[in-house]
Amino acid sequence: MRTGKLHSIETMGLVDGPGIRTVFFLQGCPLKCQYCHNPDSQSFMGSNEITVEDVVQTARRYREYYQVTGGGVTFSGGEPLMQGAFLVEALAALKAEGISTCIDTSGYGQSHYYEAIFKLTDHLLVDIKHTRNDAHKVLTGRDMTGIRHFIKALRSFEGTITIRHVMVPGSTDRPEIMAELLAMIEPIQKKVDKIDILPYHKAGVEKYSQLNLSYTFESVPEMSPERAAEFERSINEALRASKERAAEVTVIEGNGYQLSA
Numbered sequence: 200m201r202t203g204k205l206h207s208i209e210t211m212g213l214v215d216g217p218g219i220r221t222v223f224f225l226q227g228c229p230l231k232c233q234y235c236h237n238p239d240s241q242s243f244m245g246s247n248e249i250t251v252e253d254v255v256q257t258a259r260r261y262r263e264y265y266q267v268t269g270g271g272v273t274f275s276g277g278e279p280l281m282q283g284a285f286l287v288e289a290l291a292a293l294k295a296e297g298i299s300t301c302i303d304t305s306g307y308g309q310s311h312y313y314e315a316i317f318k319l320t321d322h323l324l325v326d327i328k329h330t331r332n333d334a335h336k337v338l339t340g341r342d343m344t345g346i347r348h349f350i351k352a353l354r355s356f357e358g359t360i361t362i363r364h365v366m367v368p369g370s371t372d373r374p375e376i377m378a379e380l381l382a383m384i385e386p387i388q389k390k391v392d393k394i395d396i397l398p399y400h401k402a403g404v405e406k407y408s409q410l411n412l413s414y415t416f417e418s419v420p421e422m423s424p425e426r427a428a429e430f431e432r433s434i435n436e437a438l439r440a441s442k443e444r445a446a447e448v449t450v451i452e453g454n455g456y457q458l459s460a
């Protein structure tokens with residue numbers, strides 16, 4: 200049976216998808232976000248292995264919690280989409296058990312598996328790190344080619360999507376960045392249930408010294424949770440308005456009228 204590279208498991212996760220979830224954090228990530236809270240999950244080397252059967256057996260133990268809360272299993276990371284073959288088998292085995300599936304991703308994966316993965320996934324958490332190519336590269340070590348390609352691929356995804364953005368003060372805490380974020384997701388907005396704006400914080404920074412790594416965000420202040428909540432409220436209002444406008448256009452077009460008439 201196929202195995203995956205595992206970083207850790209959280210059995211009763213409350214923040215990685217709907218309801219109570221068992222979260223499998225897979226090992227290895229192609230990004231190197233300067234604020235990453237799990238720098239030990241980035242390397243593709245030297246991890247524990249987990250089989251698809253282990254995933255299913257673990258999930259079965261929490262089935263009642265999923266049923267009561269609308270939860271299920273989430274694959275996070277690291278970057279779960281970098282383990283496409285394992286993910287496809289694990290998702291298929293969970294769906295065969297009637298267990299809801301969710302993936303938390305930054306959109307940098309093995310794209311030839313996307314189509315198969317999308318068919319087996321109910322919910323996606325899509326982390327958008329930045330809206331500007333140069334800043335994205337500085338923040339994550341990669342330009343935006345991967346996330347742009349992923350958003351295009353999401354046009355064929357039929358589940359629901361939550362967008363997540365870690366807001367960094369002095370970098371993305373600006374209305375124009377929020378407008379760019381909305382524009383980026385416009386082609387898939389119909390499937391987006393909400394946008395979570397997560398305030399940058401420094402919890403977990405001690406991991407860097409434990410791993411003998413330098414923390415380049417040392418001088419960046421934490422984001423005020425209240426300000427982040429304010430940005431979150433306004434971007435979700437703008438998202439709702441944009442979806443309503445798009446729905447009106449669809450109705451008008453469906454009735455055979457010209458928009459410009």
Ligand code: SF4
Pocket residue numbers: 228229230231232234235236237238240241276277278305
């Ligand atoms: S995508 Fe996630 S796991 Fe990967 S480096 Fe960024 S924060 Fe860390």
